[in-house]
Amino acid sequence: MRGSPLIVLDAGSGARRLGQDCAKREKGFNPLSSDARHNDELHFFLSHVHWDHVQGFPFFAPAYVPKTRMFFYEHGCAPTAIQDTMKTQQRHPNFPIEFQVLPSEVVFRELPAQFFSPVQVGAAYVAAFPVRHPNGAFGYQIKTDGKAFVFATDNEHGDALNPVLLQAAQNADMLYYDAQYLPEEYPKRINWGHSTYEWGVCTALAANVKTLVLGHHEPSRDDFGLAKLLSRAKGFAASQVRKKENRGKQLEVKMAYDGMVCEM
Amino acid sequence: MKKTNAPPSMRIIFRGASGSIPAPSSSEDIMKKQLAFIRYFSKHKDFSAFCGKGKFDAKKAERLLKSCPFEFWGLTRAIPPA
Numbered sequence A: 001m002r003g004s005p006l007i008v009l010d011a012g013s014g015a016r017r018l019g020q021d022c023a024k025r026e027k028g029f030n031p032l033s034s035d036a037r038h039n040d041e042l043h044f045f046l047s048h049v050h051w052d053h054v055q056g057f058p059f060f061a062p063a064y065v066p067k068t069r070m071f072f073y074e075h076g077c078a079p080t081a082i083q084d085t086m087k088t089q090q091r092h093p094n095f096p097i098e099f100q101v102l103p104s105e106v107v108f109r110e111l112p113a114q115f116f117s118p119v120q121v122g123a124a125y126v127a128a129f130p131v132r133h134p135n136g137a138f139g140y141q142i143k144t145d146g147k148a149f150v151f152a153t154d155n156e157h158g159d160a161l162n163p164v165l166l167q168a169a170q171n172a173d174m175l176y177y178d179a180q181y182l183p184e185e186y187p188k189r190i191n192w193g194h195s196t197y198e199w200g201v202c203t204a205l206a207a208n209v210k211t212l213v214l215g216h217h218e219p220s221r222d223d224f225g226l227a228k229l230l231s232r233a234k235g236f237a238a239s240q241v242r243k244k245e246n247r248g249k250q251l252e253v254k255m256a257y258d259g260m261v262c263e264m
Numbered sequence B: 001m002k003k004t005n006a007p008p009s010m011r012i013i014f015r016g017a018s019g020s021i022p023a024p025s026s027s028e029d030i031m032k033k034q035l036a037f038i039r040y041f042s043k044h045k046d047f048s049a050f051c052g053k054g055k056f057d058a059k060k061a062e063r064l065l066k067s068c069p070f071e072f073w074g075l076t077r078a079i080p081p082a
C-alpha cells in the first residue's frame, strides 16, 4: 500500500519467498512508501492459524534481522492466541530457533472487538470481519487512497450469499476468494471450510467487485486442473453477467499464482 | 487497473504454492511435464492469464525449455524445485 509499511496477509509457504524479496529491497520492505519509519516494519494480519497459513513463518528471513519490527494483529474472539501457535510451531525440536528468541522485535496488537472497525497502518486502513471456517477465521478489508482490496480465504459458502462478506466486498477493486473446490467436488467436502468459483463469482457480482482473484487452490490439483477451473470460472462469470440482475456489471476473473503482481 | 506512470495506490503480490504439479521423479520427467504444459497452454485461450500480455511463441518456449528445464516453473504458481 502506498505510504504504509508492508502489510502481509497470512504466512503460508509463500512467506519464504516473500522474505527473500524483502531481503533484496534495500530501501525498505515496501517500495511504495518513502517514509523511512516504515523501512523495517512488517504488519501481519492472519486469517487463522491453520498450518497452511503459518507454516512459512519460520523460513521468513527478515524475522532473523535485529532491526526488523513485526506487528501481529489478533482478534479477541480467535480461538487461540497467535503467539501460542507461533511458539508451538518453532518449539524444540520442531525447529532449531524458537520464536521467543527471534532477534527481531515482535509486537502483538489487539484488533478492535467490533468487526469492520479499522486499524490504521500508515496510510492504509485494515478491518477484520468473520468468515465461515472450522474453528473460525477472519477476512480483511484493506483500504487506501480510494482503493479497496478484500481478502477472504478459507471461507465456506452457506445456502445463500453471506451478508457479512457482501458488506466487506461492496464495491471493492479486488476480492481474493477461496475457490478450492469445483462445484461437483464440494458435496463431498461440506464443512471443510472452503468454497467454489461459482460462489466467488456470485459474491463478487452481488457486491459489485471489479476483479475476482481465485485462490486457496486444492493441493492435489495440477496446473492443467487449475487452468480448467479458471476457464470454467470465466465462462460461469460470463453467463452470470448476461443475467438481468447483473445488467451493466463487469467482472474480471483471475487465478492467483506465485509471483502474480496486481496494481491498482 | 492503473495504466499511467503514477505510482499505484496498491501493489498486491501473491506468494504461495497451493496446488502443485505432481512430484516429478527425474529432471527428464519435469521437462516432459513442462513441455506438455507449454503445448497445452499455447493452444489454450486462457494462457494469457498465466503468462501476461503479448504473444506467446510456443516453438521458442520449447527451445528455451529444453535448454533450461527449470526456468519455466516461474510460469505457474507451482512449487519451484528446492
Ligand SMILES: [Zn+2]
Residues within 6 Å of the ligand: A048, A050, A133, A154, A193
Ligand atoms: Zn483453515
Ligand SMILES: [Zn+2]
Residues within 6 Å of the ligand: A050, A052, A053, A154, A216
Ligand atoms: Zn487454509
